[in-house]
Amino acid sequence: MKRVNLGMSGGVDSSVAAYLLKQQGYDVHGINLYLCEGSVSSTVTASFVAHRLGIDLEMIDKRKEFREEIMEYFVSSYENAITPNPCVRCNRLVKFNWLMPEDGYVATGHYARITQDEDGRWLLRKADNLAKDQSYFLYSLSQEVLSRTLFPLADYSKDQIRAIADTIGLPNAQKKDSQDVCFIPDGDYARFITEFRGHDYPEGNFVDMDGNVLGRHKGIIHYTVGQRKGLGLALKKPMYVYRIDPERNEVVLGDDADLMSKEVYAKEVNWIAFDTPPAEFRAKARIRYRHKEADCTVIPLGKDEVKVIFDEPQRAVTAGQSLVIYDEDIVIGGGIIWTA
Numbered sequence: 001m002k003r004v005n006l007g008m009s010g011g012v013d014s015s016v017a018a019y020l021l022k023q024q025g026y027d028v029h030g031i032n033l034y035l036c037e038g039s040v041s042s043t044v045t046a047s048f049v050a051h052r053l054g055i056d057l058e059m060i061d062k063r064k065e066f067r068e069e070i071m072e073y074f075v076s077s078y079e080n081a082i083t084p085n086p087c088v089r090c091n092r093l094v095k096f097n098w099l100m101p102e103d104g105y106v107a108t109g110h111y112a113r114i115t116q117d118e119d120g121r122w123l124l125r126k127a128d129n130l131a132k133d134q135s136y137f138l139y140s141l142s143q144e145v146l147s148r149t150l151f152p153l154a155d156y157s158k159d160q161i162r163a164i165a166d167t168i169g170l171p172n173a174q175k176k177d178s179q180d181v182c183f184i185p186d187g188d189y190a191r192f193i194t195e196f197r198g199h200d201y202p203e204g205n206f207v208d209m210d211g212n213v214l215g216r217h218k219g220i221i222h223y224t225v226g227q228r229k230g231l232g233l234a235l236k237k238p239m240y241v242y243r244i245d246p247e248r249n250e251v252v253l254g255d256d257a258d259l260m261s262k263e264v265y266a267k268e269v270n271w272i273a274f275d276t277p278p279a280e281f282r283a284k285a286r287i288r289y290r291h292k293e294a295d296c297t298v299i300p301l302g303k304d305e306v307k308v309i310f311d312e313p314q315r316a317v318t319a320g321q322s323l324v325i326y327d328e329d330i331v332i333g334g335g336i337i338w339t340a
Contacts, residue, residue: 003027003104004150007095008050008057010042012172013109013153015049016161019168020152021107022053030057031099035066036183045172052170062098069093071183075193079201081244082320083224085137085289086181092140100148107150110134113329114146114154122146124272126329129157136289139324139334140270190222204249206233209242209258217251220244226259226316240316260313266323266335269304273332277306283332285310285325287317293326306335 004021008014008030021028032046043059050057070086070093077084099106111127112135122143127133141149153161158177165173180187194200201219208214215233217223222230227241231253242254264287271277277300284293285308294314299307308323317337324334 001025001027003029003101004107005029005031005099005101005104006107007099007109008032008046009109010045010049010172011109011178012161012165012170012175013111015046015053015109015170015172016156016164017107017109017152018049018053018055019164021150022055024152026105026150028053028055029101030055032057032059033066033095033098034059034061034063035094036063036071045175049170049172052168060098062094065098066094066183071196074181075196077320078189078193078221079246081220081246083318084320085322087137088140088322091137096141096145096149100145105148105150106145107152109153110138110151111153111156112138112151114149114151121273124331126326126331127151127154132158135331136286136322136324136334139272139322139331140268141272142270143272146272190219193221202249204251206231206251206253208239209252209254214239214253220246220249220251223251225318256315259316261317262310262313264308264310264314264317264323264337265301265305265339266308267305267338269300269306269333269335271333273327273330277333283325283327285323287314287323287337288321296325298325298332304335306333 004026006018006028018028018030030050032043047057070090073089074084074086096106111129111132113125113127115123115125117123124135124138124146126135162173184192201221203216203218206214206217223241223244225241228238239253240256240259241251242258243252280299283296283298285296286293295311297309301307319337321337322334323337325332
């Protein structure tokens, strides 16, 4: 019987994943990663589910490491006018690193698929349920990790998962999906950053593209590229955050047209579909999770950097977000946007 370490968060997805894996004959070992304060209720739910399904559950306290690897990264990014995606970093450095057994498999409740091509290369693909597909967050997984990873929810819709949970009597069958960063459940990023650092951030000027002062902002951590709401300004026309300058403590505003760009550069690129990419190739790419994929030309720059030229301008390309490249349902690779 093959052993699999399953990350159990207390949510319905990982709970049903445990049930499906057990039905498939795996020796399921549940692991609840204790990552931040306030996750006790999730641990309690995971414990109940594990008992209900007849599998063992281990709780591993990783609060110190999570604070250093993820929270610090999140906060320092905002301080440097970068809008991070902590879930991508967490998958690479936390979940699949800390869950992986010495021998056997790791599994999670992600909606994604792993296959192998005719040459034996492991491929990451979109889930059948495109509305819940989470392949975007998983592009940084290596061939070694992909070869030992199971995504038991790949063929299911969310409604099917909830129906299974109801049928087997799980208490979290109708638990609402979290829409926010796990360590900021209320979505108030600025509050979290201020409390994490223990100090407020200085006010500064809103300026237009020509440097004219338009008003005062309440600290750069409150803003991100493309933002319009919450500026607190009475302007003659709609204006959006175009750039944040931490050195001058300024938030630069522009028109919607100023946010459009065709060229995007990314670093820390991980290639999944091949070891060495072609000199140039056509694909589709996504500049953030909820963004629609768009046709583009991909030009690798060395081993782990890439330039992408979109056929049509993309709105509000944001440093710190992930650029993920696709060929139909296959994730070719991805990296962290650093400039446009």
